[in-house]
Amino acid sequence: MFKLPRKTLINFILLAFAILLVSIFLSCFKNPAQKIFKPHLSFIGLVKRELSGIIFYHHNMIQAGRLQNEVDLLRLRLFDLRELSQENTRLKNLFNFKQQSSLRLVAARVIGRSVDSWSSSLIIDKGRYNGIKSGMVVISPQGLVGSIVESTDNTSKVLLINDPNQGISSIVQRSRQEGLVNGTLGTNLIMRYLPDDAAIIVGDIVVTSELSQIYPKGLLVGRVVNIGREFSGLNRYALVKPVVDLANIEEVLVIVP
């Protein structure tokens, strides 16, 4: 058997006893020690939490900013695509109409509108170079738009059907009742010179007549929305709502003879 020196043995026993004592009384030290440490530990914890919060917030903020930019960009692209899709539909309609129509048509884009409120006109991006001349008829797939009053090399001026200077010899499609359709600068046109016993009712469709020297026969002008008696009492008039949205038209077709 190996032998330990007496002194070393006593040291070992004392150390074991001390460890035993500390183990026994450890729980007694824990509470006051934790009490002492608690405030600054809490404070450090709080600071750490806040710091990590700030870092997290900052990280999120940067990410949110990046995502917002991405959303804005995508939204912009979506608008562009929607605009392109609408333009595509319009142009497709225009193209289909052009293909199906027996008339020779030149498609044009609206680049300007009337500069004041006393006239109703458009400026289109096609002119003499494209064979457009004064007096030609302007239509859209929905119906009659107006006529060319001036043309330069690359642009033309279109007098819309709701301009007071515009007069269109028209007939009611159902009853063949004739009348003269004039613009009023408002949203409706006025069909005048209707006799007292004119066969016309609200909802009738008005088309161009063969009496018109400018407009081809049968072009859709609008729908009757109201009928009244003229101030003189001799004739009746009808208010006609154009089938074409003249205020928002963007592309037109010019009939080239």
Next chain:
Amino acid sequence: MKKLYFLLAIIILATLGLDWPNFLNFFYCKPDLLLIFMVALVFYTDFKTALFFGILAGLTKDIFLPWSLPINTICFSIWSYLIYRLSRQISTEEDYVRWSIVLVAALLNNFSIGLQGLATGNIIPPGIFLRNLIIVSVYTTLLSPLVFKLTKRIAS
């Protein structure tokens, strides 16, 4: 150089008039920016310059209208002269006096154009005539401070 800027201002204002966005239309009416410019020229420049560019503004407007009669050229030159005469009679230093002059000029201009339309046999319902007379004139007056600022900046 100033004259070039005036010319540029006429082009910009005419382009704005031709391409005035629909959502800014008030009761289907748009302001007459060139008329405001013509009035502003009388206040901020000498008579000859005001008259010359006033006529040019009227001519620019007439170019884009579907009529053969240059009514705006005629009217703008008359209003230029009358406002010049008036500015020598009364003080036009106050802003509200200037805006009132724009309102009167716009009313007179719209009345002349409307009357010319009626005289040529056009049918303009009373409601639309009054709308174009009053709303356009008021809308024009409301936008006059902006055009005045632009003209003042070019003139100074």
